[in-house]
Amino acid sequence: MTPEWVLPAFDAHAALVAPWTEHRDTFGWVGVMGFCVAAACGLLGNYLLLRRMALMGDAVSHSVLPGLVIAFLVSGGRGTGPMFAGALVAGLVATLIIDLLQSRTPLKQDAAIGIVFSTLFAIGVVLAVAFAGQIDLDPDCVLNGELLFVALEPSVAVGSLTLAPPAVIRMASVLALVIAVIVVGYRALLVSSFDPGIARSAGVHVRGVRLGLMLLLSLVVVSAFEAVGAVLVVAMLILPGATATLITERLPRMHGIAVVHAGASVWLGVGLAVWLDCSLAPAIVVAGAALFVAAWLMGPRGGLLIQLWERNRVQS
Amino acid sequence: MNRTVCGGFSGRRFGALVIGRGLAVLAAAALLVPWVQAQGTAGALGGEMAQAWRFLRLEDPAVRYVVWGTLLLGTTCGLLGGFMVVRRMALVGDALSHAVLPGVAVGFLWNMSRDPVAIFVGATIAGLIGTAFVSALTRTTRLKEDAALGLVLASFFAVGLCLLSLIQRLPSAQSAGLSHFLFGQAATIGPEDIRVMAVVAAVVILFVLALYKELVAVAFDAAFARSQGLPAAVVHHAFMFLLAAAVVIALQAVGVVLVSALLVTPAATAYLLTRSLPRLLLYSALLGGAAGLAGAFLSFLGPALPTGPLIVIAASVWFGVAVLFGPREGWCIRLWRRRVGVGRTRRENTLKSMYHVAEVDGFARAGVTLEELAARRRETVEEVRRLGVELRSHGLARLEREVLYFTPEGRRRAGEIVRNHRLWELYLTQSANFAPDHVHDHAENIEHVLGEAVVRELERRLNHARWDPHGRIIPSSSELERPAPLEGGGLR
Numbered sequence: 021m022t023p024e025w026v027l028p029a030f031d032a033h034a035a036l037v038a039p040w041t042e043h044r045d046t047f048g049w050v051g052v053m054g055f056c057v058a059a060a061c062g063l064l065g066n067y068l069l070l071r072r073m074a075l076m077g078d079a080v081s082h083s084v085l086p087g088l089v090i091a092f093l094v095s096g097g098r099g100t101g102p103m104f105a106g107a108l109v110a111g112l113v114a115t116l117i118i119d120l121l122q123s124r125t126p127l128k129q130d131a132a133i134g135i136v137f138s139t140l141f142a143i144g145v146v147l148a149v150a151f152a153g154q155i156d157l158d159p160d161c162v163l164n165g166e167l168l169f170v171a172l173e174p175s176v177a178v179g180s181l182t183l184a185p186p187a188v189i190r191m192a193s194v195l196a197l198v199i200a201v202i203v204v205g206y207r208a209l210l211v212s213s214f215d216p217g218i219a220r221s222a223g224v225h226v227r228g229v230r231l232g233l234m235l236l237l238s239l240v241v242v243s244a245f246e247a248v249g250a251v252l253v254v255a256m257l258i259l260p261g262a263t264a265t266l267i268t269e270r271l272p273r274m275h276g277i278a279v280v281h282a283g284a285s286v287w288l289g290v291g292l293a294v295w296l297d298c299s300l301a302p303a304i305v306v307a308g309a310a311l312f313v314a315a316w317l318m319g320p321r322g323g324l325l326i327q328l329w330e331r332n333r334v335q336s
Numbered sequence: 337m338n339r340t341v342c343g344g345f346s347g348r349r350f351g352a353l354v355i356g357r358g359l360a361v362l363a364a365a366a367l368l369v370p371w372v373q374a375q376g377t378a379g380a381l382g383g384e385m386a387q388a389w390r391f392l393r394l395e396d397p398a399v400r401y402v403v404w405g406t407l408l409l410g411t412t413c414g415l416l417g418g419f420m421v422v423r424r425m426a427l428v429g430d431a432l433s434h435a436v437l438p439g440v441a442v443g444f445l446w447n448m449s450r451d452p453v454a455i456f457v458g459a460t461i462a463g464l465i466g467t468a469f470v471s472a473l474t475r476t477t478r479l480k481e482d483a484a485l486g487l488v489l490a491s492f493f494a495v496g497l498c499l500l501s502l503i504q505r506l507p508s509a510q511s512a513g514l515s516h517f518l519f520g521q522a523a524t525i526g527p528e529d530i531r532v533m534a535v536v537a538a539v540v541i542l543f544v545l546a547l548y549k550e551l552v553a554v555a556f557d558a559a560f561a562r563s564q565g566l567p568a569a570v571v572h573h574a575f576m577f578l579l580a581a582a583v584v585i586a587l588q589a590v591g592v593v594l595v596s597a598l599l600v601t602p603a604a605t606a607y608l609l610t611r612s613l614p615r616l617l618l619y620s621a622l623l624g625g626a627a628g629l630a631g632a633f634l635s636f637l638g639p640a641l642p643t644g645p646l647i648v649i650a651a652s653v654w655f656g657v658a659v660l661f662g663p664r665e666g667w668c669i670r671l672w673r674r675r676v677g678v679g680r681t682r683r684e685n686t687l688k689s690m691y692h693v694a695e696v697d698g699f700a701r702a703g704v705t706l707e708e709l710a711a712r713r714r715e716t717v718e719e720v721r722r723l724g725v726e727l728r729s730h731g732l733a734r735l736e737r738e739v740l741y742f743t744p745e746g747r748r749r750a751g752e753i754v755r756n757h758r759l760w761e762l763y764l765t766q767s768a769n770f771a772p773d774h775v776h777d778h779a780e781n782i783e784h785v786l787g788e789a790v791v792r793e794l795e796r797r798l799n800h801a802r803w804d805p806h807g808r809i810i811p812s813s814s815e816l817e818r819p820a821p822l823e824g825g826g827l828r
Binding site: 069072073074075077078082121124125126127128130132133135137138139141142143144145149150173250251252253254255256257258259261262265292296297298299301302303305306308309314316322324327 | 421425426427429430434457473476477478479480482483485486487489490491493494495496497498499501502505519593594596597599600601603604607608638641644645646648649652655659665666667
């Protein structure tokens with residue numbers, strides 16, 4: 021490495037405690053926002069993993085970009101409503117095109133996803149650059165997210181009561197919606213994820229569940245997009261569920277572990293960002309990935325260390 | 337839609353067509369050269385025209401680098417992508433391309449400059465570590481491949497973004513070029529980059545040519561390849577190494593996020609055009625190179641238009657054209673086939689009705705009047721006349737003064753359809769225990785699709801029976817061969 025850059029000394033208090041005590045003005049809402057994003061993505065991600073649809077999140081999150089740009093051009097402003105609608109429509113269009121390509125051409129799902137997301141993303145980038153004068157859409161923010169800006173937003177006030185910044189309120193309601201859907205539709209989601217045949221015979225509308233799940237996915241991804249960007253959403257969707265599968269095989273417990281993972285990765289991620297002075301959203305994902313690797317190595321169910329130990333025991 | 341566009345031409349001819357059109361466009365562009373020169377200086381031209389002209393002359397070294405670079409990377413990625421699509425590994429390219437980002441950052445930190453070789457080495461190693469992680473995850477955990485791919489893709493990408501944000505905050509960092517790795521900017525391609533690209537492209541092409549058989553065996557049936565004593569693991573790892581190298585050379589022009597499209601889209605397009613692997617690889621490489629050129633050209637026209645996304649869009653346009661107009665599975669040709677099928681079925685049913693009418697008086701009369709046919713079909717004379725005209729235009733019947741006469745071809749076809757229908761009815765009642773009043777609808781559908789061989793087999797199994805379950809004569813195949821009485825009328 022170079023003498024210009026050395027690893028900053030790690031100060032446990034400054035990284036792990038201070039953001040939540042002394043600098044709560046800055047990091048308080050960032051933490052809440054990060055947790056809402058990670059928890060909503062993680063809870064939904066459990067079902068994507070079960071259904072082997074993990075990469076649909078990738079496709080939807082990339083196709084959000086042209087939706088945002090077009091909504092911006094049409095509505096002529098950064099109004100939340102039109103942007104949200106544009107992104108949601110784009111996400112749904114992407115899933116529809118993928119389904120169409122899969123069923124009406126000899127191509128398989130992987131190729132269909134690869135083609136659709138890259139095309140839509142490319143269209144979004146070209147539009148954003150071509151109309152750069154009219155759009156202040158920073159390409160870096162498309163990939164990095166702008167989690168820190170949440171703290172700069174003025175909080176919404178109802179009467180004398182000061183609530184949260186609008187982005188936090190939106191994300192928190194999405195999280196509440198995800199939880200509500202899982203609580204209300206748990207049985208249908210569970211059965212149709214594990215065995216569509218049994219679900220159909222039990223009277224569950226399997227295609228309806230799938231469509232609802234894609235709708236919810238689009239909603240979550242669109243709301244998370246401004247905070248964490250196009251690519252990192254995928255990590256948010258997969259990492260908590262993947263970590264949970266290494267620790268338990270029961271779906272209810274997977275939900276709990278996903279939420280814990282979300283909270284822990286926000287805490288450690290903010291610490292990492294403070295320590296190294298790097299971008300927040302990628303740092304949260306790096307922390308989440310580290311937690312995953314820890315579970316992979318030391319997980320009680322088939323962790324690598326356990327596997328190694330059992331192999332040695334069998335051999336001796 | 338017409339027959340010449342969507343008719344049954346082969347993948348080879350379509351490929352020839354694509355290449356032919358491409359050459360025609362180039363030739364037209366070449367013809368424009370004197371005209372543009374005659375227009376005088378660039379000042380007299382529109383800004384875009386002048387830019388296009390600057391591009392086409394290839395005198396500008398920057399333009400030459402861009403053209404060579406995009407051509408090389410498009411061709412290389414297209415060639416390797418062909419193997420990925422047939423192996424259903426399309427998204428491995430996606431994971432690989434995101435996983436190289438930390439390598440790019442570390443390669444930059446190595447000597448704090450945008451040194452192509454250091455970045456190439458760092459990125460290739462990072463990409464390989466990423467794919468190794470994917471296979472380790474699918475082997476040692478319960479995670480499926482899609483989850484492992486997405487996990488590695490996003491996690492490595494996050495590490496890369498962290499490192500990039502560190503680099504950008506360094507006081508003396510000349511990190512201007514680094515953000516191009518995210519979205520790609522072909523204008524930053526320099527002579528050293530071209531050298532790296534050319535080496536990689538040459539190695540990839542030689543590798544595919546030299547080890548073609550081994551690659552095919554490993555791609556389609558790794559167990560078979562091993563049983564034949566082929567070093568399947570070595571071939572696979574060599575392939576992954578070259579794939580990582582190809583992704584890395586494409587990074588600078590196309591960007592991390594979109595590189596995977598260069599691997600998937602041209603190959604998927606070729607997959608729609610042909611089923612022969614050598615041809616698929618050839619088309620894929622050509623389409624990739626063409627997309628590279630088109631993207632470079634388009635991005636040259638506008639100020640600061642990003643090359644990568646335009647290359648991807650060009651490749652997607654080829655893909656869209658292939659989905660719509662592909663000669664094998666294109667939506668146009670399928671629609672056409674369906675329409676042809678519907679028309680043929682309709683004509684066969686008209687012939688069958690004519691046969692039924694003529695059969696009533698034992699084929700005593702030469703023709704069938706439109707009125708009789710209309711009564712039989714429970715349709716108006718007008719509708720039946722339209723059907724008769726259709727038969728005439730296909731040479732199956734003659735229409736003279738409201739009377740339809742079979743041509744020999746029409747007579748034979750009508751006999752065949754009636755035979756198929758009655759044979760099938762007999763077969764269902766005799767061999768499948770169907771009640772005689774339940775077999776008609778099945779026979780209505782199958783009479784149009786029974787082939788010669790099946791008919792022979794049916795006749796043999798039914799001992800060349802003469803009567804169907806409803807007591808009507810089954811025209812036998814041997815009878816249909818020699819001229820029947822009705823045909824005399826048709827022939828005069």
